[in-house]
Amino acid sequence: MQHSKTQDTLVGFFVASGIAALFYMALQVSNLGSYTGDDSYTVIAHFQNSGGLKVKSPVSVAGVRIGRVSAIRLDKESHESIVEMRIESQYNNLPSDSGVSIYTAGLLGEQYVSLDPGSSDEYLKDKSTIDITSSAIVLEEMIGKFMLNKAEGK
Amino acid sequence: MFQFLQNLGKTTRSSFAKLGRASFFLSHTLTGISDVVPRPNLLIKQVYSVGVLSFLIITISGLFVGMVLGLQGFNILSDFGAEESLGVMVAASLVRELGPVVSALLFAGRAGSALTAEIGLMKATEQLSGMEMMAVDPIKRIISPRFLAGFLSMPLLAALFSAIGIMGGHLVGVGMLGVDDGAFWAQMQASIDFQEDIINGVIKSVVFGFVVSWIALFEGYDAIPTSEGVSRATTRTVVNSAFSVLALDFILTALMFGDI
Amino acid sequence: MANSASPEDNIVSISNLSFSRGPRKIFDAVSLEIQRGKVTAIMGPSGTGKTTLLKLIGGQLAPDRGQIHVDGQNVHRLKTRELYELRKRMGMLFQSGALLTDMSVYDNVAFPMREHTHLPESMIRTLVLMKLHAVGLRGARHLMPNELSGGMARRVALARAIALDPLMIMYDEPFTGQDPISKGALVHLIKSLNTTLGLTSIIVSHDVQETAAIADYIYVLSGGKIIGQGTPQELQQSDSEWVQQFMHGDADGPVHFHYSAPDYLDDLLASK
Numbered sequence: 001m002q003h004s005k006t007q008d009t010l011v012g013f014f015v016a017s018g019i020a021a022l023f024y025m026a027l028q029v030s031n032l033g034s035y036t037g038d039d040s041y042t043v044i045a046h047f048q049n050s051g052g053l054k055v056k057s058p059v060s061v062a063g064v065r066i067g068r069v070s071a072i073r074l075d076k077e078s079h080e081s082i083v084e085m086r087i088e089s090q091y092n093n094l095p096s097d098s099g100v101s102i103y104t105a106g107l108l109g110e111q112y113v114s115l116d117p118g119s120s121d122e123y124l125k126d127k128s129t130i131d132i133t134s135s136a137i138v139l140e141e142m143i144g145k146f147m148l149n150k151a152e153g154k
Numbered sequence: 155m156f157q158f159l160q161n162l163g164k165t166t167r168s169s170f171a172k173l174g175r176a177s178f179f180l181s182h183t184l185t186g187i188s189d190v191v192p193r194p195n196l197l198i199k200q201v202y203s204v205g206v207l208s209f210l211i212i213t214i215s216g217l218f219v220g221m222v223l224g225l226q227g228f229n230i231l232s233d234f235g236a237e238e239s240l241g242v243m244v245a246a247s248l249v250r251e252l253g254p255v256v257s258a259l260l261f262a263g264r265a266g267s268a269l270t271a272e273i274g275l276m277k278a279t280e281q282l283s284g285m286e287m288m289a290v291d292p293i294k295r296i297i298s299p300r301f302l303a304g305f306l307s308m309p310l311l312a313a314l315f316s317a318i319g320i321m322g323g324h325l326v327g328v329g330m331l332g333v334d335d336g337a338f339w340a341q342m343q344a345s346i347d348f349q350e351d352i353i354n355g356v357i358k359s360v361v362f363g364f365v366v367s368w369i370a371l372f373e374g375y376d377a378i379p380t381s382e383g384v385s386r387a388t389t390r391t392v393v394n395s396a397f398s399v400l401a402l403d404f405i406l407t408a409l410m411f412g413d414i
Numbered sequence: 415m416a417n418s419a420s421p422e423d424n425i426v427s428i429s430n431l432s433f434s435r436g437p438r439k440i441f442d443a444v445s446l447e448i449q450r451g452k453v454t455a456i457m458g459p460s461g462t463g464k465t466t467l468l469k470l471i472g473g474q475l476a477p478d479r480g481q482i483h484v485d486g487q488n489v490h491r492l493k494t495r496e497l498y499e500l501r502k503r504m505g506m507l508f509q510s511g512a513l514l515t516d517m518s519v520y521d522n523v524a525f526p527m528r529e530h531t532h533l534p535e536s537m538i539r540t541l542v543l544m545k546l547h548a549v550g551l552r553g554a555r556h557l558m559p560n561e562l563s564g565g566m567a568r569r570v571a572l573a574r575a576i577a578l579d580p581l582m583i584m585y586d587e588p589f590t591g592q593d594p595i596s597k598g599a600l601v602h603l604i605k606s607l608n609t610t611l612g613l614t615s616i617i618v619s620h621d622v623q624e625t626a627a628i629a630d631y632i633y634v635l636s637g638g639k640i641i642g643q644g645t646p647q648e649l650q651q652s653d654s655e656w657v658q659q660f661m662h663g664d665a666d667g668p669v670h671f672h673y674s675a676p677d678y679l680d681d682l683l684a685s686k
Contacts, residue, residue, distance in 0.1 A: 018310025
């Protein structure tokens with residue numbers, strides 16, 4: 001069986017483009033391109049209610065993503081939600097009196113943590129805790145309150 | 155009633171017999187793969203006819219599916235003011251579901267039916283028998299390289315389908331409907347997880363490639379060696395592949411993403 | 415008589431072979447011997463399982479009862495690998511030729527050599543051209559199987575069957591559907607290959623004239639049994655009516671022209 005060179009070339013082209021597509025998906029489409037790896041430090045925040053926040057939800061400052069939520073668990077005594085965040089180590093100058101809030105991207109979008117930088121000269125370090133937190137806005141609660149106000153105001 | 159039970163029993167018996175033959179066929183094919191490795195020329199030829207010849211249909215379909223997703227997704231998401239999530243929607247549906255599933259269905263229609271017809275005709279024209287009499291094992295020489303080629307090509311085709319589909323969604327969403335380019339990619343990257351989404355999608359397509367190649371080659375090998383038998387086998391390949399792919403997709407999705 | 419020859423002279427010996435397909439008995443305790451170096455023909459009307467017999471000899475089918483020895487080995491007791499080794503010494507010419515349709519004539523003939531030997535390509539080329547020359551198709555080496563006529567395809571298949579210099583060749587209906595010139599060419603080829611290469615040939619056929627012209631010994635099969643055997647001359651003078659009808663191609667005789675049916679007149683007059 002003679003194997004033609006065009007055939008070899010086309011097979012080569014096919015395999016190369018298939019692998020390129022896999023790389024494209026890994027780097028451009030998924031979070032692998034912005035994977036933080038070990039170059040990060042952890043900060044902790046206590047929220048009364050972390051709402052629909054999930055592991056891997058983004059953490060951002062002024063709309064720029066600086067890290068991800070790495071763990072969410074319940075404090076068994078205070079019944080608060082403990083949220084651990086991994087912040088990329090290049091952002092090592094966040095003031096220690098910064099505050100964090102949980103917001104929703106768009107009306108139905110994902111929830112994310114927004115960090116509001118404070119003015120302290122000290123910076124957040126690995127395992128430091130953020131004290132100023134505002135909880136997630138739960139849509140049902142908001143609608144409930146709104147309805148109640150309407151009814152009372154009448 | 156008695157007749158019905160009798161028929162049911164007969165069908166059950168013949169299905170089990172067929173399943174047994176198919177399993178034996180598969181194990182024979184898999185052992186033959188070790189003989190393919192030292193002869194890459196056999197494999198290259200089959201990757202050409204299985205993969206390269208499916209390239210065009212896969213990329214064009216991927217482009218259109220992505221464009222339609224962009225259009226429909228935009229219409230729905232803009233009602234909620236969440237157009238920025240278009241990238242997530244397009245990418246998630248392609249990478250998790252449509253990429254592996256639709257490319258496997260197209261693969262069954264394009265390459266699977268061709269494989270069945272080819273093997274069936276080789277059987278009908280005594281080529282397989284002739285090979286046996288020349289002391290060449292037709293399963294190892296003919297089936298195994300084709301199986302390996304199908305199995306290897308499927309994930310590549312699915313990845314191409316998804317990648318081009320995402321570009322198509324971007325073309326429509328960002329290029330034509332005015333979704334913000336940065337938000338399109340940023341939201342996508344924030345929500346699509348490499349391990350959970352991309353790797354699982356690849357695993358799905360590997361499983362589908364395995365199953366579709368198996369069905370196509372077995373139906374050809376098991377076909378009644380007449381022109382009618384071969385044409386029936388070709389139909390069975392497409393129908394059985396579609397069933398298996400969709401059913402397996404549900405099972406795999408439940409295992410990967412669901413909590414069942 | 416072939417039967418009285420010593421066992422070493424028989425390349426194939428079949429004893430007490432029975433084989434059935436579903437409820438239909440194809441062979442019922444058939445015994446026959448095929449002598450080394452001779453052209454032996456197995457004849458009989460269509461549907462008597464002549465092709466099945468070749469597949470049994472080649473080990474592609476297993477008998478219900480009885481034994482088949484080829485070159486001293488019991489075919490159905492062999493392990494797969496030993497069977498494959500044995501098959502390298504058997505050539506088989508299929509009715510359709512069974513050429514691999516995705517390869518040229520040259521590659522088809524080279525196929526068994528490439529699969530089973532590690533000969534360099536230059537040596538294979540020489541051998542392929544020799545085999546193709548022997549069947550008179552050296553000039554057709556670049557053609558694809560679908561460009562060949564039926565007779566040419568069979569000759570290419572013959573070149574392929576002798577590619578590994580086998581001990582014996584089995585011909586499955588070599589003359590069926592051939593024009594007179596192709597038939598003549600094949601008759602000539604089978605005979606000359608048999609003598610020049612020292613082969614043993616087994617021909618399965620129902621073409622009486624062509625087969626009788628080259629066969630040294632003929633077995634006539636019908637209804638799962640051997641109903642006549644001998645040299646072509648002996649069979650021509652056979653006193654069996656059936657053999658007479660077969661050898662001369664008479665329309666009526668022991669095998670009736672009419673399929674068994676109720677009385678003609680009764681059938682016509684019967685109301686629906």
